[in-house]
Amino acid sequence: GDFLKCQAMALEAIGATEFLARQQAELAEGRHIGLGIANGLKGTGRGPFESGMVRIGRSGKVLVATGAMPMGQGTKTLLAQICAAELGLEAGDVEVVAGDTDAIPMGLGGFASRQTVTAGSSVHLAAGEVRTKVLTMAAHLLEAAAEDLELAGGEIRVKGAPGLSVGLREVAEAASGVPGYALPPGVEPGLESSVNFMPTGLAYSNSVHAAEVEVDIETGDVTIRRYLVVSDCGRRVNPMMVDGQVRGGVVHGIGNGLFEWMGYDDDGQPLTTNFADYLLPSATDVPAIELAYNETPSPLNPLGVKGVGESGTVPAAAAIASSIEDALRNLGVRIDEVPV
Numbered sequence: 001g002d003f004l005k006c007q008a009m010a011l012e013a014i015g016a017t018e019f020l021a022r023q024q025a026e027l028a029e030g031r032h033i034g035l036g037i038a039n040g041l042k043g044t045g046r047g048p049f050e051s052g053m054v055r056i057g058r059s060g061k062v063l064v065a066t067g068a069m070p071m072g073q074g075t076k077t078l079l080a081q082i083c084a085a086e087l088g089l090e091a092g093d094v095e096v097v098a099g100d101t102d103a104i105p106m107g108l109g110g111f112a113s114r115q116t117v118t119a120g121s122s123v124h125l126a127a128g129e130v131r132t133k134v135l136t137m138a139a140h141l142l143e144a145a146a147e148d149l150e151l152a153g154g155e156i157r158v159k160g161a162p163g164l165s166v167g168l169r170e171v172a173e174a175a176s177g178v179p180g181y182a183l184p185p186g187v188e189p190g191l192e193s194s195v196n197f198m199p200t201g202l203a204y205s206n207s208v209h210a211a212e213v214e215v216d217i218e219t220g221d222v223t224i225r226r227y228l229v230v231s232d233c234g235r236r237v238n239p240m241m242v243d244g245q246v247r248g249g250v251v252h253g254i255g256n257g258l259f260e261w262m263g264y265d266d267d268g269q270p271l272t273t274n275f276a277d278y279l280l281p282s283a284t285d286v287p288a289i290e291l292a293y294n295e296t297p298s299p300l301n302p303l304g305v306k307g308v309g310e311s312g313t314v315p316a317a318a319a320i321a322s323s324i325e326d327a328l329r330n331l332g333v334r335i336d337e338v339p340v
């Protein structure tokens with residue numbers, strides 16, 4: 001990761017150079033504003049492995065199975081995308097079955113930031129092996145060299161000769177075999193591959209958070225004026241889902257920094273037992289969260305990806321606490337615990 005570049009991007013985007021003058025001008029008008037910066041680092045892609053199987057049935061339908069378990073972060077969508085990219089299909093052409101031992105016997109489920117690194121790499125590699133099988137079988141059917149073929153739109157075509165093609169279904173039927181007839185030399189039965197990718201080390205993602213706040217010194221109320229994140233999660237398979245995960249993480253982080261306190265009395269009994277006492281950030285507490293990316297592909301997996309789930313959360317409380325301290329620097333306030 002290029003940590004210094006991420007921080008430089010964040011400082012420029014938030015306007016750090018001009019902030020001090022603006023802070024002094026607003027203080028002269030009785031408003032206390034502050035700027036806080038925090039850097040976060042997160043090890044992602046924990047092993048020891050995750051399973052991925054890709055199969056093209058006789059009908060030409062594509063199935064992906066994995067032991068990875070989706071938890072709302074879009075795992076099925078990204079695995080469909082990764083498989084489809086290898087086979088020249090649309091993500092909607094790929095069915096994904098996740099966390100089901102009826103479909104695949106091994107897998108470690110869903111936890112941490114690991115699904116894209118581990119399951120994504122397994123599916124990517126498995127789909128690549130199936131692609132090779134498809135091209136080998138299609139080369140026999142079309143009487144062409146495999147290197148002269150391309151996959152697109154459910155067909156295998158001879159490059160530069162769009163009229164020479166064969167459908168994925170026909171290839172799958174041929175690879176499934178005909179009773180009494182031999183398969184072509186070098187062709188294995190079926191279009192299926194299973195891979196259990198085992199990472200050799202954690203893929204570290206990083207992010208820089210910059211928060212501008214205003215503090216009402218009469219009430220203690222904190223308003224987040226701006227919130228910016230520069231994130232490096234390596235290659236973004238689905239940029240829209242990455243945006244959603246980072247923004248969702250920031251909302252959790254705002255809760256960590258400002259509201260979510262679990263209190264106990266002297267006997268150890270919880271005091272904050274409902275959402276009237278245990279406060280969560282609401283729509284009025286969350287600003288428009290600005291996002292930027294510095295993609296540094298990881299060398300530790302074939303997709304070049306890193307986990308993204310925690311990059312919105314890890315530095316948030318520190319950035320918020322720092323911004324509040326900065327807003328109250330003329331009063332000598334120090335913050336040593338969160339939530340504020």
